[in-house]
Amino acid sequence: MxxxxxxxxxxxxxxxxxxxxxxxxxxxxxxxxxxxxxxxIAQISVVFPVSRAVIQRNNANQASLNIVGRINVAADRIEARLVPRPEQARVDTILATNWQIVQENPTNLFSGSIAVKGGWYNLEIKAIKNGIIVGSPTVVERVGIGEVFTFVGHSNAQGGAYGQTGPDATDDRVSCIAVGQEPSCNGSFPFYQPATSSDSLWCKYLQTADAQYLPVLKFSKVSIASGIAPFSSRPWFWSIVGDSLTHKLNVPIMLYGAAFGGTKSEHWFKSAKGIPFEHGFIKSSIGMPYINLKNILQLYVPLTGIRAVLCLHGVNERNDLQTTIQAWMEGYIEQSRTDAKIPNLAWMIALDSYLLDHGQNPAPYPIRDAPRNAQASVRVQSNNFAGPDLDVISDNGNGIGGSERPDGLHFGNQGLVSAANLWINAINVQSFLGVSSPKLSQSFxxxxxxxxxxxxxxxxxxxxxxxxxxxxxxxxxxxxxxxxxxxxxxxxxxxxxxxxxxxxxxxx
Known part of the structure; x- marks a missing residue:
């Protein structure tokens, strides 16, 4: 045989x-x-899933888990099942699946899928010949079915003010694809000098925006050391969001980071549409900043699926007209759905325009109203959803140790917690999770x-x-x-x- x-x-x-x-x-x-x-070599070798991968579930808490691997023993079929891990909160509500057939009559490779429910599991795979297990069964630990998000926006979405990183995720079920901490990239910032042979792959990505330099199956627990692919080098408040949602929803969370500090909706719109612009540290010639989102939609989303894009823009367009801001937002949201080929890709949009003036007062509302009104108009459109009102996070004048916005703009330690809680409250509602249409993992x-x-x-x-x-x-x-x-x-x-x-x- x-x-x-x-x-x-x-x-x-x-x-x-x-x-x-x-x-x-x-x-x-x-x-x-x-x-x-x-x-x-007599063995089963699993290519996917790998440890800490999280696959988007549907609104009925179900998904198809793609399984791919190699086997070099004769077998009638490959079977697999998922067994809940001990870290799974409320473990009694998530049960092991039955053994399911991945593929019948495999040759030296196998590829198929099994039906699963939301949870955090160990994947067990075995080969069967004449009713008997052959070869060595394989276990892939920490495989998740849950919720997948990417975030876009300016520095309060990407993070990094005052040297803060935000905390490590405490829950084992908060995942990302790791890129590491911010690299030196041949000793230069913001990374746009030509790549050298000594530069890391992530440096080469930052210099070129070429998706071939991004990791794909390098899943990690979110931490200060992990970074969040493709563009975030710190967990910021998103680790807190992930920790809370895993407990509230009882499923793992996957995060992608596309936010770019110092950007505004104009930059996202123009880079999405291929319109050149000049900026001190954003290189529009390689598609920044929008290219980060496009790469997520074409590299990572086909693998894991996605629930929604979480959008935090506003403060940098406070001097622009409402109609202009709205046109920018509608433009890059529309382009994301075109690039992803997901017409109903969900966007959750925050209200954001807070900036303390030199007189220690929030900016007057005529200035703040333009971005807020644009955001309010966009988020009631089809497949868009209301995010948090982040302007309630304020600077009380108590500095880095005691203010939520120590410089009148960026979140401090307390501000990170406040921002996370506001996002958590916006996401964890039936009007979003029960109504939005998640994109599920695609066939391999x-x-x-x-x-x-x-x-x-x-x-x-x-x-x-x-x-x-x-x-x-x-x-x-x-x-x-x-x-x-x-x-x-x-x-x-x-x-x-x-x-x-x-x-x-x-x-x-």
Whole structure:
């Protein structure tokens, strides 16, 4: 039987070998050698999910969990189940699932999904042959089904005033994709000098906004050390939001950070629409700041799904007209739904315009009203929701130790707690969680939608950047180019054309 399995795999490689370019043939032969090397190890190897991954649930508290991996023992089927972890609050309300079939008659790889409910679990996977477990069963610890959010906005969304970081998450179920603390990037800020060989991958991302430099399966508990991909280097008040929501909702929370300090709605609108602008530390030529959100929507959201974008803008556009601010907001919200191909992508929008003047008084309402009125108008539109009124957080003049806004603008330690509680109260209501339409995780079986570059989301029907957990098909008539990168799908079917340039590599 093992010989037959190997012969089938060789046949698949031969079909790919026969239909690819000369440069590709060399790499395919290398892959065949790698396959035979793997075949001597009896095991189940799981590619996805990985530890601390959190998948968006639907409004009925259910989701399909995609499972992808490799096996080199003959099996009739792969089965999996989820078992609640001890950290799960109110564990008696979340039960282990039954064993479910992931895939029948797997060869050297398997891919499928199981039905699950919200919770924090260990994933158990086993192979069955003639009713008996074969090989070594595998456990992936800390797999979550819960709520996924990304946040956008200015410095009070991104964080960093007075050297504050915000606290580590205390609950084990608050996750992110880790990028680390703010890097030096060849000793320069704000990171826009040309990348050097000594720069980290995150530095290269900050310099180029190219999603290939972002981590994908590097899930982590939110902490001061983790950062929050793709653009936040500190937990700020979002760790507090995550801690509270895990307890209130009894499910894990996943966070993505797209906020960019010093920005205003104008910058987000223009960068979303490809309109150049000049700024002291925002590089519009690479799509900043909006590109961070676009990368989340095309790199991470297809993997995990998402509940909503949480928006905190306003104070930096206090001198602009209400109609102008509203047009900016409507523009980048519309563009996000287009780029994500999610027409009903939910946005939750805060009211925000607070800034203390030099006379130690909040700015007069005629100035504050323009952004607030624009925000109020936008958040009643379809698929938008009312966030917190953050202007109730004020500066009482007691400085860093005693004020919620020590400089009249940015949140201090007490302000972080107040802001977190206001966001928690806005999110944890039935009028939001029961009405908004979450985007769920997509199938890992994807195919080309047109000719183009492997790295471009619009080349694929998933509107995503292909990763090593995807099973890929290049359709007849489509020509896909692998340019100067190493691509590594879990499975590959070639009906069209695959070309390699600049030492592009295909491997498994």
């Amino acid at each position: 093992k010989f037959i399995m190997l012969a089938l795999q060789v046949s698949r490689f031969y079909c790919l070998f026969k239909n690819t370019s000369l440069a590709g043939k060399y790499w395919l032969l290398s892959l065949l050698i790698c396959f035979f090397s793997f075949s001597g 079986h994807i195919q080309s939608s047109q000719s183009g570059n492997w790295e471009k989301a619009n080349s694929w029907d998933c509107n995503c950047f292909p990763q090593n957990y995807h099973s890929m098909t290049i359709n007849a008539g489509d020509s896909i180019q692998v340019d100067a990168i190493k691509v590594k799908p879990i499975n590959f079917i070639l009906k069209g054309t695959l070309n390699f340039t600049n030492q592009g590599v295909l491997s498994f």
